Amino acid sequence: MSLSYAVHERSDRRPAQERDAILANPGFGKQFTDHMVRSTWTGDRGWHDAQVCAYGPFQLDPAAAVLHYAQEIFEGMKAYRHADGSVWTFRPEANAARFNRSAQRLALPPLEEADFLESLKQLVQLDVDWVPDSTSGESSLYLRPFMFASESFLGVRPAQEVTYSVIASPAGSYFTGGLKPISLWISEHFSRAGKGGTGDAKCGGNYAASLAAQIEASENGCDQSVFLDSVEQKYVEELGGMNVFLVYQDGRIVTPALTGSILEGITRSSIIELAKDLDLRPEEKRISLEEWRADAESGQITEAFACGTAAVVTPIGRLLSTKGEFRTGPEGDGGPVATRIRESLLDIQTGRAEDTRGWLTRLA
Known part of the structure; x- marks a missing residue:
């Protein structure tokens, strides 16, 4: 670890009553x-001036490079309080590795894994009272590490001043009304990312590119958009912020193969590993939309789900487009496989099940 974090505790913390509310x-x-x-x-000093300080606004020059060239990246993970009061997070080493892959793609400086992990620990230990109680359902403390070009310069080149930060936000259960299948709009006019682009980096530009399609989905009564490949507009890639899995009658769970334009989700890779413990056969391959439709209509596909940090696992019910619609799973609360995978992941994350893979890291 190359950084030492100075801790500047604020004297005006929120009152306990306000925090509890x-x-x-x-x-x-x-x-x-x-x-x-x-x-x-x-560029001349590397990483320095690491600190934990009062939450508050950044002071940015109007010429800050991030405002003009979108040179920024981020990560997202959750901290869970276990029954004994300790606080843990899930596979942060994988987040640190992806953070550095994203940094390389956006021409930002790498951050050592040890420094990344220490920044999480320092923040959570100081704000540990913000981590919800273990009895509060699926509530957690969402952690958002991010990095952006803060140099004041309008030339098009990698910035020579960069800011790294971590903020934290308490998060409730994603499903306030229970686990229900979502509907997807098949985007025919927009692509989330293209070949050789930034699709496999976790940067804000990819999410901004998904918003017009999200508006289109909402206008057509759908919850999310599903994006196809940008070359042939044929193969399924991902949603605006989640990966996709299809569950087959023969025990396979199939997810689109990584092509360079799909973000490799931590939840996605965890499900691929966990599937073997649940007597499922994970498979990564290119999946055409027509194959999905045909296999769903023939009954070979019994359910489908999306996955990501925020929602963990989300069942998919219907897919709609200008050419019609088809159902890809049971109605009601979602399919049994998606439910079992979701519960298995949450049991590990919250400490209800043994962590046999060493996926958990203690933060406080």
């Missing part, structure tokens, strides 16, 4: 803890 109904990404992590990188 927020934790009782946190929503997602609306409220934030008392502190944040900050560190600076420059």
Whole structure:
């Protein structure tokens, strides 16, 4: 570890009564803890001035490179309080590795894994009272590490000043009304990413590119959009922020193969490993939309689900487009396979099941 984090605890923390009221109904990404992590990188000094300080606004010059060229990346993970009061997070080493892959693609400086993990620990230990109780259902503390070009310069080149930060937000259960299948709009006019682009990096531009399709989905009564490949508009890639799995009658669970334009989700890779414990056969391959439709209509595909950090596992019910629609799973609460995978992941994350793979890291 090359960084040492100076801790500047604020004297005006939110009162316990106000904090408890927020934790009782946190929503997602609306409220934030008392502190944040900050560190600076420059071309001549590398990473320096690492600190945990009061949560508050950044002061950015109007010429800050991130505002003009979108040179930024981020990660997302959750911290869970276990029954004994300790706080753990899930596979942060994988997040650190993906963070650095994203940094390389966006021409940002790498951050050592040890420094990444220490920044999480320092923040959670100082704001540990913001981690929801283990009896609060699926509530957790969402952690958002991010990095952006903060140099004031309008030339098109990699920035010579970069800011790294971590903020934290208490998050409630994604499904306030129970686990229900979502409907997907098949985007025919928009692509999330293209060959050779930034599709496999976790950067804001990819999410911005998905928003017009999300509006289109909402206008057609759907919850999310599903994107096809940008070359042939034939093969299924992912949703705006989640990966896709199809469950087959013969015990296979199939997910689109990584092609360079799909983000490799931590939840996705965990499901591939966990599937073997659940007597399922994971498979990665290119899946055409027509294959999905035909196999769903013939009954070979018994259910489908999307996965990601926020929702863990989300059943998929219907797919709609200008050419019609088809159902890809049972109605009601979602299929048994998606439910079993979801519960298995949550049991590990929350400490209800043994962590046989060493996926959990203690933060506090």
